[in-house]
Amino acid sequence: MGVIIFVFSYFGTWLDEKHPSPKVYYKTIFVLAGVGVALYNVIRQVNDINKTK
Numbered sequence: 001m002g003v004i005i006f007v008f009s010y011f012g013t014w015l016d017e018k019h020p021s022p023k024v025y026y027k028t029i030f031v032l033a034g035v036g037v038a039l040y041n042v043i044r045q046v047n048d049i050n051k052t053k
Contacts, residue, residue, distance in 0.1 A: 011030055012031060
């Protein structure tokens, strides 16, 4: 979960540096997207565990 969020955050920071503007939203958007992907992954894994029991 942490790795996914870190990768999305790193990519957002990289985009902020490559495309400077007064409002830098790339990192915020990508961190939120990373949290969403990580939560989806955790929920999917929990559902798979519950199906096997």
